[in-house]
Amino acid sequence: MTADRTPKNPAGLRDLPFAVPSVHASKKKRALRIYDALRDRYPDSKCALHFSNAHELLIATILSAQSTDVGVNKATPGLFAKFKTPKDYAASTPEKIEPYVKTIGLFRNKSKAIHSAMNTLVEDFGGEVPRTMDELLTLRGVARKTANVVLGNAFGINMGIVVDTHVDRVSRRFGLVPDDVTLPMAERHLIATFPRESWAQLSHLLIDHGRAVCKARGELCAGDDICREFCSNAKAGNAGTLKKATKKKTTKKKRLKKKTPRSGR
Ligand code: SF4
Numbered sequence: 001m002t003a004d005r006t007p008k009n010p011a012g013l014r015d016l017p018f019a020v021p022s023v024h025a026s027k028k029k030r031a032l033r034i035y036d037a038l039r040d041r042y043p044d045s046k047c048a049l050h051f052s053n054a055h056e057l058l059i060a061t062i063l064s065a066q067s068t069d070v071g072v073n074k075a076t077p078g079l080f081a082k083f084k085t086p087k088d089y090a091a092s093t094p095e096k097i098e099p100y101v102k103t104i105g106l107f108r109n110k111s112k113a114i115h116s117a118m119n120t121l122v123e124d125f126g127g128e129v130p131r132t133m134d135e136l137l138t139l140r141g142v143a144r145k146t147a148n149v150v151l152g153n154a155f156g157i158n159m160g161i162v163v164d165t166h167v168d169r170v171s172r173r174f175g176l177v178p179d180d181v182t183l184p185m186a187e188r189h190l191i192a193t194f195p196r197e198s199w200a201q202l203s204h205l206l207i208d209h210g211r212a213v214c215k216a217r218g219e220l221c222a223g224d225d226i227c228r229e230f231c232s233n234a235k236a237g238n239a240g241t242l243k244k245a246t247k248k249k250t251t252k253k254k255r256l257k258k259k260t261p262r263s264g265r
Contacts, residue, residue: 013191016159017133020192021185030230031176031193037226038205042212045204047153050076054129054154055086055121061149062113062141067105075101086127089118113141133159144184152200161194162203163187166210173214174230 013020039045048069051057056076063072079100083089089097097111104110117139121127129150130136136147144160151157161167163186171177177189194202213220213227221227227234 013196016191018188020188023189023192028193032195034174034176034226034230035194035198035202035205037229038209039201041226042205042208045201045208047149047204048207049073049149051154052080054150055118056080057154058117058129058139058142058146058150059114061146062117063101063104063110065106065110065141065146071104075103086118086121089115090122110141116140117142129154131155131157152203156200158196158199161187161190161199163190164203164207166207166214167203169216170206170210170214173233175232 047057049057049060049064050073051060059079060072060076063075079097082100083092083097092115094108094111094115097114098107101107101111101114120139121129124138125135131151133144133147133151136142136150137144142150145162145164148160148162151159152162163171163183167190168177168183168186171186171190172179176193177186181189190202191199209226213224214231221231221234224234
């Protein structure tokens with residue numbers, strides 16, 4: 001992968017394989033205030049997956065695709081006790097890994113991915129988890145998001161931002177990312193907005209706020225200080241625009257059921 005050196009890739013981001021959008025300084029300033037507020041709110045924010053070394057984090061992250069972190073954390077102690085090193089997985093078979101992860105969705109495919117990834121670690125990387133995006137992407141079951149988790153949390157290397165469903169939802173609602181962009185573009189907007197050293201932690205903070213307050217239906221909108229300051233849904237003192245929208249839909253449904261004409265609006 002070659003670095004894109006367009007004028008839109010400011011100094012310090014030239015090692016990234018894509019251009020990043022330009023973001024106005026006032027937006028960056030506002031973003032930092034959001035970051036600080038979230039950091040004060042969630043001082044212990046960190047990766048929710050349990051691991052004690054880089055290959056365990058890699059495996060836990062592969063297992064977490066379309067599954068909950070809680071479910072993964074329930075399965076991994078037994079798995080990690082049985083297979084201690086990448087060599088142990090490589091010397092085994094996907095079928096022998098399966099019983100340890102069968103409580104997790106797509107466990108057969110994930111067992112194959114884990115076995116193959118550990119095999120590649122042994123054969124190509126001396127049994128160690130590589131520390132570059134390009135190398136991580138050669139492992140089965142590893143895409144950019146998984147690689148970002150491993151680089152950021154096992155090695156403290158910020159090559160991107162993990163954008164999961166919570167990060168995507170909360171960053172759009174806070175106006176950090178335009179509503180109409182794709183997931184990869186959302187990551188680029190966040191990259192362009194926040195200082196590089198904050199990328200891994202930003203993801204944890206947005207996930208924590210998404211889990212605690214800014215849930216998919218936004219029930220807690222108006223009752224939260226950070227939301228009142230930074231999100232238009234709460235700013236006007238609305239008891240949750242999103243909740244209202246849901247209520248409106250129900251009312252409309254009821255109206256149709258009763259076959260009564262719609263009122264003035
Ligand atoms: S105000 Fe509501 S929609 Fe906005 S960030 Fe807070 S919980 Fe989410």
